[in-house]
Amino acid sequence: MKVEEIDVDEQIGEVGQILSEAEKKKGILIHVLQKIQEDNGYLPGDVLSNLSKKLYFPLSEIYSVASFYKQFHFKPRGKKIVKICMGTACYVRGAKEILNTVEERFNVKAGETTEDLAVTLETVGCIGCCGLAPVATVNDEVKGEISSKKLDRLIKFIKEE
């Protein structure tokens, strides 16, 4: 999405008829941020400045909203995004050990990206397939029932191009 081409009325839809201009602009903000991130993989600073000018909205306020939500990132992310599920079911079946091992093998902490931008490691609350606990996802592909043997395979899979 090109920031210059944003049409506020189109984005907000029919509900816009009863909102003020300011409310409308605010109402599309999260959606627009999601689109920007979809295109860039993260929220680049210059795009946000452009957005601030386009919407006539303080940059600080855009950051205030964006930084509140976990989904938004301000730094480039790795090629493989590895999420270890820390949901209750996974936790009681040993998710912490999996996280520790992956952290050690890739020398990266949860929430960080490796220097070569190969891997971003994150934890998630619950991805909703507790029947397969413990689980992890690699670029949204679910890997379930991770035993110590399967963990080695998972690490190999992350390393693959």
Next chain:
Amino acid sequence: MSGDNIKIKICMGPGGIAAGGNDVIEAFKGQLTNQRINASFGEQCSLHQVGCRGLCAKDVLVEIIIDGKETIYENINPEKVPRIVKEHILGDNPVKEWIAGEDYDNFKKKQIKVVLSHCGEIDPEDMNAYIEAGGYKAAHKALTSMSPSEIVETVKTSNLRGRGGAGFPTGLKWELGLRIKSDVKYVICNGDEGDPGAFMDRSVMEGDPHSVIEGMIICAKATESHKGYIYVRAEYPLAVKRLQQAIDQCLQKGYLGKNIFDTGFDFDIRIFQGAGAFVCGEATALMRSIEGKRGMPTPKLWRSAEKGLWEKPTVLNNVETFANIPKIILNGGDWFRNLGTERSGGTKVFSLTGNIKNSGLIEVPLGISLREIIYDIGGGIEGGRSLKAVQTGGPSGGCIPAALLDIEVDYESLAKVGSIMGSGGMVVLDETNCMVNTAKFFLEFTQAESCGKCTPCRIGTKRMLEILERITNGNGKEGDIELLEDLGSHIRATSLCGLGMTAPNPVLSTIRYFRDEYEAHIKDRKCPALVCRNLITYSIIEEECTGCGACKRACPVDSIRGVRKKPHKIDPELCVKCGTCFDVCKFKAILKA
């Protein structure tokens, strides 16, 4: 699409997909083409993806219906497909050893499916399948032959209570929504399911999206609203896709948009995709989020039904609540009321997880006992271990000890024992789970998700977490338990929203029932369940050790000494308590205590 003679249904709920459902579908497609079944049966044979069947532990589940005769297979992978096609579909001789067995029958026996009646039966992307199964009859009835107050009365009679967790009577909420006059009113469906260990709403949105939309249409009519939002959690892209598809299908058919069913009634639904914040499941925070603000709760000076989204009257219900509505309108309020207990009508969907044999998605009538859920439906604990507690209500709930297993599951009984119904997470804990560590886990979650607006929640949860961390690290102090209780009761009383008010529950309920475990951590520096790393010691039982040296080779810090064929020893000063020696020893000579 519909084939009469041969139907193959493949479970593609969250569990089914994760277990490889897509590969199984592809394998069936390939086989059907290879064996020329498509060619010879043509329209008579069809392949369907269906929503969650519940028993995720046995995914991928595949149902094959030939001339009305149903067979269910469990644990199916692509390698098993050719034999099923060859022997069952072509040879009419089902593959006995893969057919779902006793577990599947027991799992189904005590369940009553209202909300989930279509999940696992129909293709969620096929609107006609929903209509054939009786869908949109209720919306039609409500729009063409019922007045708003009649709908409200029916819902009130049904005794349906909000399934998001707090249990506010849905009928009363709608009545207020109808009574308040305004040019614009909103209907919002809360699909921001965020409790760790809960996936009920996800399964409904993905497995039966039309039922949610139908429920919202009926609500819109009842409250005279014309605009709706579905707030879906960012982590559920498939739910967004299926709901959007369903909305588009409805618009095309004239079930949404202008002049629905030619009654002159208009209603539109838009999807709002959340951006990852647990607190947005709270109604006021959710509405601020739709307005494009930081998703922080606001004080409830008014009810949402009076001033909600953009300060306009708003009726907000949970996904499961809406999915119940069509059935209530069709079968009547009394039917639904009689399914449940005196004070709460109907059924409730739970995601049954943790250390239990048949984990998955279940729907049971309210008033069923926990024991029936765990042992009859869930098949008991894995590996013959003993049950310690059941955690309900996620990070807002509490732990119910094994001794109270016979309580009825409804809003009041669960609250009485210090837990809550919550949105429907049910996690089974056995003797290998440490209750202090479990409480810490939940508090870590709420502490991280606290939005930071009010002090009790922002600072209080952090302080409680610090205390729990020191207890589990072996640095607990005399008086810590009392301090936790004191802090917990204050946070509960003074927080702004439900997140803070319920955050201490996991800690307070585990102190209430498992105080001895806390004391063991603090006074004896021992973790009875052998979970907290710093409180465990490893040693070698001399009589059992053969001196094979496996542990010595495996130890990452060289803390094991000894000569071959003589008993070895662990140096406690060097040991980092990783447990590797315990795992590699074939002679059970390592003592974990």
